Amino acid sequence: MNVTIENLTKVYGGKVHALNGVNLTIPNGMFGLLGPNGAGKTTLMRILAGILHPTSGTVRVGGREVKSERDRTEVKRILGYLPQELGMYPDLSAREFLDYMAILKGLDETKARRARVEWLLETVALKDVANRKLKTYSGGMKRRVGIAQALLNDPKLLIVDEPTAGLDPEERIRFRNLLSELAGNRTVLLSTHIVEDIAQTCQQLAAMTSGRVVFSGTIIELLAQTRGHVWLVATPGQKPEGDFTMVAATPLAGGGMQYRVVGQPAQGMQATPAEPTLEDGYVWLMREHRAAPSLAAV
Amino acid sequence: MSSMSQLAVVAGAFRYEYRMQIRRVSVWVVLGLLCLLIFGIWSLGGNAELHGYFTSGREGIPVHWVPPDPRSAVLDWVQFLGLFVPLGIGLVLADRLARDKRTRVDELLDTAEGSPSARLTGKFLGSTLATLTPLLIMYFALVAYMVQQTGQFTTIVPLAVAGFAAVLLPAALFVAGFSVTLPLILRVPVYQFLFTGYWFWANLMSPKIGIPSIVGTMLNAAGPWAQEGIFNYNWTFLRLNATPAQGYLSIALLSGLGLAAVLGMGVYLRWQHARR
Amino acid sequence: MSRFLRREALRYEVRVVGPWLFVLPLFVAVLFAIAAGMMAFKQAQHSDISNMLMAGIEGAVPLVVGIACAAIASREPALELQLALPAQYRVTVLWRLVLLLAWAALIEIAGVAVLALAFPWALHRAGSGYLLTWLAPLLWCGGIGALLALLLRNRAAAIALLGVAWVFELVFHGLMASYGWTQALDLFATMFSAAASFWLANRLELIGLGVLFLLATWFYLRNTEWRLRGEDA
Numbered sequence: 175m176n177v178t179i180e181n182l183t184k185v186y187g188g189k190v191h192a193l194n195g196v197n198l199t200i201p202n203g204m205f206g207l208l209g210p211n212g213a214g215k216t217t218l219m220r221i222l223a224g225i226l227h228p229t230s231g232t233v234r235v236g237g238r239e240v241k242s243e244r245d246r247t248e249v250k251r252i253l254g255y256l257p258q259e260l261g262m263y264p265d266l267s268a269r270e271f272l273d274y275m276a277i278l279k280g281l282d283e284t285k286a287r288r289a290r291v292e293w294l295l296e297t298v299a300l301k302d303v304a305n306r307k308l309k310t311y312s313g314g315m316k317r318r319v320g321i322a323q324a325l326l327n328d329p330k331l332l333i334v335d336e337p338t339a340g341l342d343p344e345e346r347i348r349f350r351n352l353l354s355e356l357a358g359n360r361t362v363l364l365s366t367h368i369v370e371d372i373a374q375t376c377q378q379l380a381a382m383t384s385g386r387v388v389f390s391g392t393i394i395e396l397l398a399q400t401r402g403h404v405w406l407v408a409t410p411g412q413k414p415e416g417d418f419t420m421v422a423a424t425p426l427a428g429g430g431m432q433y434r435v436v437g438q439p440a441q442g443m444q445a446t447p448a449e450p451t452l453e454d455g456y457v458w459l460m461r462e463h464r465a466a467p468s469l470a471a472v
Numbered sequence: 473m474s475s476m477s478q479l480a481v482v483a484g485a486f487r488y489e490y491r492m493q494i495r496r497v498s499v500w501v502v503l504g505l506l507c508l509l510i511f512g513i514w515s516l517g518g519n520a521e522l523h524g525y526f527t528s529g530r531e532g533i534p535v536h537w538v539p540p541d542p543r544s545a546v547l548d549w550v551q552f553l554g555l556f557v558p559l560g561i562g563l564v565l566a567d568r569l570a571r572d573k574r575t576r577v578d579e580l581l582d583t584a585e586g587s588p589s590a591r592l593t594g595k596f597l598g599s600t601l602a603t604l605t606p607l608l609i610m611y612f613a614l615v616a617y618m619v620q621q622t623g624q625f626t627t628i629v630p631l632a633v634a635g636f637a638a639v640l641l642p643a644a645l646f647v648a649g650f651s652v653t654l655p656l657i658l659r660v661p662v663y664q665f666l667f668t669g670y671w672f673w674a675n676l677m678s679p680k681i682g683i684p685s686i687v688g689t690m691l692n693a694a695g696p697w698a699q700e701g702i703f704n705y706n707w708t709f710l711r712l713n714a715t716p717a718q719g720y721l722s723i724a725l726l727s728g729l730g731l732a733a734v735l736g737m738g739v740y741l742r743w744q745h746a747r748r
Numbered sequence: 749m750s751r752f753l754r755r756e757a758l759r760y761e762v763r764v765v766g767p768w769l770f771v772l773p774l775f776v777a778v779l780f781a782i783a784a785g786m787m788a789f790k791q792a793q794h795s796d797i798s799n800m801l802m803a804g805i806e807g808a809v810p811l812v813v814g815i816a817c818a819a820i821a822s823r824e825p826a827l828e829l830q831l832a833l834p835a836q837y838r839v840t841v842l843w844r845l846v847l848l849l850a851w852a853a854l855i856e857i858a859g860v861a862v863l864a865l866a867f868p869w870a871l872h873r874a875g876s877g878y879l880l881t882w883l884a885p886l887l888w889c890g891g892i893g894a895l896l897a898l899l900l901r902n903r904a905a906a907i908a909l910l911g912v913a914w915v916f917e918l919v920f921h922g923l924m925a926s927y928g929w930t931q932a933l934d935l936f937a938t939m940f941s942a943a944a945s946f947w948l949a950n951r952l953e954l955i956g957l958g959v960l961f962l963l964a965t966w967f968y969l970r971n972t973e974w975r976l977r978g979e980d981a
């Protein structure tokens with residue numbers, strides 16, 4: 175299930191340009207979406223999920239253009255969506271909630287529906303607490319209900335918006351492994367701020383900032399772009415000079431500090447090139463496109 | 473905790489709540505439509521009072537000229553607003569704290585310093601005054617019109633200020649005290665239904681209907697005691713023969729009850745907190 | 749469409765909306781019935797007792813239904829999930845509104861039946877259409893409650909407007925009956941002007957307006973961008 179996006183723009187209320195001409199091809203498998211706060215990730219995902227209408231541009235899902243309300247409904251039939259802000263009905267239990275969602279997703283055959291719900295409860299390890307009301311669930315448990323809900327209709331296209339935010343490390347690893355297992359025979363679009371999640375699960379990724387896609391390709395391609403811009407700088411203690419973004423500072427065993435920087439350290443600093451990580455690649459992209467004030471300020 | 477820092481807590485909660493409430497478009501829309509409605513009712517008689525008019529001269533009574541009476545025009549405006557505006561304010565304010573609870577802002581605030589009573593008081597004053605802001609603007613817009621029409625600044629403006637302070641402000645504090653606090657124990661729509669019914673029953677139901685009610689008591693929050701006692705104005709369907717003292721007493725009573733509801737809820741919250 | 753009629757789907761919709769919203773009109777109706785019963789026990793005049801019943805049928809139940817409709821139209825904890833479903837969310841909302849209105853209609857029919865059996869004369873003044881007199885304020889209040897809550901994105905504000913309009917009409921019922929254009933909006937025409945010539949026209953106009961409000965709600969529910977902005981708060 176390929177998703178192709180061409181010249182997609184979204185303007186909120188005639189003022190906020192959330193997407194400015196997005197071009198992107200999302201192939202089968204896991205696809206990661208990175209970008210700072212306000213980059214437009216959620217907006218893009220909402221449009222793909224048929225929740226919002228684009229201001230202009232085209233979206234193709236499986237080669238078919240999504241234009242009318244009917245097209246959107248067709249996409250929704252094969253879609254699983256986990257929103258960033260996951261609201262649920264506090265007074266339903268997980269089992270009831272999934273059953274209700276399954277009815278709304280058109281799983282009409284009662285027995286098959288029940289079986290599906292039980293299987294998913296098992297998959298996300300919530301069987302033991304499935305009869306407790308959702309308002310008693312922790313954040314991580316709610317996320318798991320959320321992903322189970324998204325999988326009810328065995329979607330060909332799975333869109334998950336920052337699913338690992340707020341999860342403890344173990345839970346996060348379990349979660350992303352679950353996602354990669356699922357990606358075998360479907361398209362999974364995953365947005366996150368945690369670069370590590372993408373590094374571990376996605377071959378392909380895109381980075382967005384200010385409503386534009388500034389990189390799209392494989393991790394290897396991104397690392398290749400970044401190579402030559404990552405340095406280790408050792409100093410007796412003071413901060414090194416130059417035009418770069420610092421990504422790490424570690425005290426050295428024999429005194430002094432070692433800084434890891436992305437960019438160009440000043441002439442005369444003791445800098446040795448380093449092998450880039452995905453995080454360095456992200457920092458490099460954001461530096462190049464000068465739209466990550468939170469990082470530039472470091 | 474010292475009384476000084478309690479005051480700081482009240483002020484902090486006040487500022488936050490005032491800003492939150494004044495930003496809401498819906499508050500302006502509700503108060504705007506309300507004032508428009510009341511203006512419609514007022515204009516049926518008030519404009520004539522302002523300019524003077526000829527009687528219709530029915531059944532043998534000769535037509536005669538009634539001279540302009542800007543005083544009555546102002547007090548009519550106050551009276552009609554007093555009948556409905558507190559109802560609107562009480563209904564709009566009903567979701568203030570309940571919303572905090574839902575969005576979990578309250579947990580954030582619970583960890584902050586200050587007693588629940590101080591915080592509640594600040595929130596109560598902030599949201600009430602914010603809701604009164606659009607009213608004040610529209611209230612004085614009509615007052616300005618009356619001044620412009622008659623040129624009697626000294627008759628109209630002090631009276632209008634006094635009318636606002638004696639009738640609308642205490643009523644607003646009274647209803648707001650309950651609307652801000654009771655939805656913490658009742659569901660908001662349930663409270664709103666009960667409050668609407670209560671407002672009609674306690675303030676607007678003419679004794680002629682024959683259902684026992686508290687319209688004739690000091691708990692009437694629509695302003696008859698202040699109107700009669702202080703401004704010597706004949707209120708719409710009640711004759712209370714109120715003295716000025718009773719007028720002032722009703723102001724104190726209504727404002728006090730509103731504040732008492734807030735402080736009472738503060739005590740209740742602290743008790744509940746201690747039990748947890 | 750068939751999914752709506754399944755019993756389990758119905759049960760879920762009621763639970764998602766909140767069963768207490770359905771209890772509320774019943775509670776109010778019972779309250780008025782008890783009040784009327786007490787009046788009968790105290791040997792009050794028949795006209796007073798029937799007025800009390802009519803106040804519940806024509807006044808209180810429609811108000812509480814309007815409040816409930818505002819809640820249904822504006823509250824949706826799982827909005828984004830609903831919007832991403834193949835089942836259209838606005839159909840779901842409309843269905844919830846219909847469920848509540850139908851439930852309220854049952855209550856109202858029971859009320860009118862009691863009134864018609866106990867005091868047949870109290871209704872006959874309004875002609876034979878009297879058995880449906882509750883439909884007009886019910887649809888009007890429900891429709892405007894839902895529509896305002898959507899437009900304002902604020903349930904409390906919507907209910908404030910509804911509540912003020914309701915009390916205003918109750919207090920100025922004489923005024924409402926005396927102008928052509930206000931007659932069309934008179935919610936309490938059976939209580940105060942049952943014998944008036946405009947009664948039937950008034951009922952039909954209110955029903956028409958109520959349906960119009962519900963239609964507008966239906967169209968407005970398409971505006972997902974507006975809803976996604978959350979409450980106006």
Ligand SMILES: Nc1ncnc2c1ncn2[C@@H]1O[C@H](COP(=O)(O)OP(=O)(O)OP(=O)(O)O)[C@@H](O)[C@H]1O
Nearest residue numbers: 186190192210211212213214215216217218976977
């Ligand atoms: N409903 C809305 N109305 C107006 N502006 C909006 C709306 N939703 C989002 N925006 C704006 O659009 C831009 C993109 O927002 P979006 O939520 O898509 O970013 P994001 O990449 O998901 O950010 P985050 O990482 O913080 O989730 C932001 O500037 C945001 O303020």
Ligand SMILES: [Mg+2]
Nearest residue numbers: 215216217258
């Ligand atoms: Mg986002």
